[in-house]
Amino acid sequence: MPPVVHFLGMGKLFTSIVVAAGSLAASVRAQQLAWQLPSGGAVEYRREWRAAASAPLKTNALAKAAPLDAKVPDKYLSRLAPAPWLCQGELREDQRAVAGPVRDLRDAMRAIAFDLGARTAVRVRFPRLLPFGDVLVTGTWSTADAEGAQTLEASFAAAPAAAARGEGKLGVARLAEFCIADAAGRLQLTRRVDAERGLVVAFAGNFDLVAAEDTKSHRRVVVDDRWQLVAVREQQDFDFRKRVAAAITAGVGWVRDAIDEQKSFLVERGGDDRNYGSGRLALGLLTMLHGHVPRDDAVLQRGFAELRRRTPEDSYSLAAALMAIDALHTPPGEAARLREGTLAAPSVHPLPDRDRQIAQKWLDTMLKNVDPRGAAADALRFNYTAGPRYDTSLQQYGLLGMWAAQTSGLDLPPRAFAAAGRHLLAVQGPGAGSHGLALTTYTMQRDAAGSDAPLRVPVQRATVRGFAYQEASEPPFGSMTSAGISGLLLARAGMAARGEVDRALVARFDDAIRDGFAWLATEFSVRVNPGFAERADNHWYYWLYGLERSCELAGVAQLDGRDWYYEGGLQLLAQQQANGSFRAEHPSTLLLDSTCFAVLFLAKSTAAAAVTGR
Numbered sequence: 001m002p003p004v005v006h007f008l009g010m011g012k013l014f015t016s017i018v019v020a021a022g023s024l025a026a027s028v029r030a031q032q033l034a035w036q037l038p039s040g041g042a043v044e045y046r047r048e049w050r051a052a053a054s055a056p057l058k059t060n061a062l063a064k065a066a067p068l069d070a071k072v073p074d075k076y077l078s079r080l081a082p083a084p085w086l087c088q089g090e091l092r093e094d095q096r097a098v099a100g101p102v103r104d105l106r107d108a109m110r111a112i113a114f115d116l117g118a119r120t121a122v123r124v125r126f127p128r129l130l131p132f133g134d135v136l137v138t139g140t141w142s143t144a145d146a147e148g149a150q151t152l153e154a155s156f157a158a159a160p161a162a163a164a165r166g167e168g169k170l171g172v173a174r175l176a177e178f179c180i181a182d183a184a185g186r187l188q189l190t191r192r193v194d195a196e197r198g199l200v201v202a203f204a205g206n207f208d209l210v211a212a213e214d215t216k217s218h219r220r221v222v223v224d225d226r227w228q229l230v231a232v233r234e235q236q237d238f239d240f241r242k243r244v245a246a247a248i249t250a251g252v253g254w255v256r257d258a259i260d261e262q263k264s265f266l267v268e269r270g271g272d273d274r275n276y277g278s279g280r281l282a283l284g285l286l287t288m289l290h291g292h293v294p295r296d297d298a299v300l301q302r303g304f305a306e307l308r309r310r311t312p313e314d315s316y317s318l319a320a321a322l323m324a325i326d327a328l329h330t331p332p333g334e335a336a337r338l339r340e341g342t343l344a345a346p347s348v349h350p351l352p353d354r355d356r357q358i359a360q361k362w363l364d365t366m367l368k369n370v371d372p373r374g375a376a377a378d379a380l381r382f383n384y385t386a387g388p389r390y391d392t393s394l395q396q397y398g399l400l401g402m403w404a405a406q407t408s409g410l411d412l413p414p415r416a417f418a419a420a421g422r423h424l425l426a427v428q429g430p431g432a433g434s435h436g437l438a439l440t441t442y443t444m445q446r447d448a449a450g451s452d453a454p455l456r457v458p459v460q461r462a463t464v465r466g467f468a469y470q471e472a473s474e475p476p477f478g479s480m481t482s483a484g485i486s487g488l489l490l491a492r493a494g495m496a497a498r499g500e501v502d503r504a505l506v507a508r509f510d511d512a513i514r515d516g517f518a519w520l521a522t523e524f525s526v527r528v529n530p531g532f533a534e535r536a537d538n539h540w541y542y543w544l545y546g547l548e549r550s551c552e553l554a555g556v557a558q559l560d561g562r563d564w565y566y567e568g569g570l571q572l573l574a575q576q577q578a579n580g581s582f583r584a585e586h587p588s589t590l591l592l593d594s595t596c597f598a599v600l601f602l603a604k605s606t607a608a609a610a611v612t613g614r
Helices: 024-028 060-064 105-115 169-175 238-260 275-288 300-309 315-329 334-340 353-366 372-377 391-406 416-427 442-449 479-499 503-522 541-554 564-573 590-604
Strands: 042-053 084-085 121-127 132-139 149-159 182-196 200-213 217-233 434-443 459-463 556-559
Touching: 042 564, 060 121, 060 200, 060 217, 084 564, 105 121, 105 182, 105 200, 105 217, 105 334, 105 353, 105 459, 121 149, 132 182, 149 391, 169 434, 169 442, 200 300, 217 479, 238 300, 238 564, 238 590, 275 315, 300 315, 300 353, 315 353, 315 391, 334 434, 353 391, 372 416, 391 416, 416 479, 416 503, 434 503, 442 556, 459 503, 479 503, 479 541, 503 541, 541 556, 541 564, 564 590
Parallel strands: none
Antiparallel strands: 042 084, 042 217, 121 132, 132 149, 149 182, 182 200, 200 217, 434 459, 434 556
C-alpha cells in the first residue's frame, strides 16, 4: 500500500500557481463573489488523490492513532473517482456554489472548496452520504491572503439519515441497512480563488475520520484530494468533440478485439437463464455498429454469424439480439437524421428472409418470458423467463425488443405495446411534489439557430414521479426512472406506428412521461446514479445509457437547461483506460458492459421514436 500523501501543512502548497496579487485579496472577500463560467460550459482540473485506512480496532482511541496500512473498503469510496470537472449547469442559480446530490467523500470536499458563497463560516449538510448517513461539516475559513488563498479547519460529524421528501419510514429503514453506526473526524482544506476570473484555481484537502462500523469495530479512514486548474471550456467545444470521437474509436476497438478473441463472457453456457453470453455478444455487435465499424468488417460479420446460431433464452439477451439485428439493417446515419430533423420518422426496414426467420423466433420466445399474472390486468409484464415476477429494467428491454421488431417488420400481437405500457403506469412511484419542467428539444434549438429570436422553452407543470426496480412503494432512482420513461415512450411510439388508437391511454402515457422527466430534472446528476442513495455507484454506466435513451427517444437536448450529453460525456471520458475499455464501477460489472454502455452513450446511439404530446 503506497503511503498516504498529505498535501496540507507544508507551507509550500501550490507554489507553481501564478495568480494576480495586490487588490485580489479584497476582491476575494467580496460579498457577491460567484463563478464566471461560459453558459453551459465547464472548468477542467488536473487532480491527484490518495486514500488509506487502518485495520479495524476495538476502540475509537486506538483507531484514531492507528497507522494507515490497509486499503479503504469499497463502501467508503466509489470505485470510480468522480471526474475532475465543474460544469456550469451543476451550480446553484446564484452561481456561487455546487448544487445537487453528493454521494462521495471526494465530491464533498469539492463542494466545500467550490462554495464561493462561504467566505468565513462553513456549515454544510450532506444528506445521505453513505455509508455515514447525514453528514455535517462545520468550520471557519481563514481570511484570504494577497494571492486569494484560504485555509479551512472543520469538523465532520455523521448522524442517521433523515426521511426525504415524500418518503416514509420504510425508505429510511432500507437506507439504514447500508449505514455504519457512527463517524467523526476533521477536514483540512486550502483553496486559491481568482476573484477577477470567478474561479477556484486550486484546492487541496484531507479528510481524517474514525468510523464506528460496529460497537467494537472502529476504523480510521483518510482521504487526500488535490485539484489544479487546467482550462475553462465552452459547451461542447472542439476539444470535447475531438475527445469523444477518440473515445468511441478506442472503445469500439476494445469491444471488437473482445469479440474477435471470443472472450469467455460471450459464451452461452446453457441452462442458466441469467448467463447473458448471447446478450453480451449482441450488445458488443450493437456497439460496433453504432461506433461506425463498417458492416462488411470481418469480425462484425463473424459475430453476427455466431449470434444467428445462438438460441438465447432470457429477455435481456433476446431483446439485445433483436436490437442488434435491427441495427444491422437500419439505414446508416438514421439516428442523426432524425435528430437533425431531415427525417420525419424511423424507417421500417423488413429483414432479409434468413434474418427475419431467426429474429421472429427470438421475438416469439421473448413474448413468452412474461409474468402470467399480468394477463388479468391486461398488462404485459416481462420477466427473465416465464414466471411470476417482473421488474422495470426487464420491462424496458422487452419494449426495446418489441420496438426493434416493429421497425424490422416482424409480426407482433395486437395491443402488445399498450399492454406493456399499462404495466409501467401501474408501477410508477407516487408524487413527490410539483415542478416546473423545461424540456429543450432539438427542434427548439434548430428553430432558434435559424432566427434572431432567443430560445424560448415552455415550462410545463409536472408532478415529480420516479420509478423503482419493481414496485411503486420502493424508493426511485435514476437508472430505473430512465427505464420507465423509455419504456413509456416506446409503448406510445409502438401504438402510433401500428395505428392503434386509444387517446385516453396515450394521454396517461404523456402525463407519466412528463412526470418522469420532472423526477430526472429535480434529481439530476451524472456523477452518480441519482435517487435512492444506496444505488449511487451501482449500475452507473447503465444509468447514463438509460439517460441517453430516454432523452434521445423524446428528442430532448436539455433538462431544465442542463446539457445532459455534455455533462455525462465529461464524466465518461475520465473513466476510459489506455486500452480503450471503461473502468467498471462495481466488482460484478464486466468491462464489456461498462465499455458498451459508455460508447453507446457517447455515440448517441438511440434514434428518436416519440415525443410527449401535451
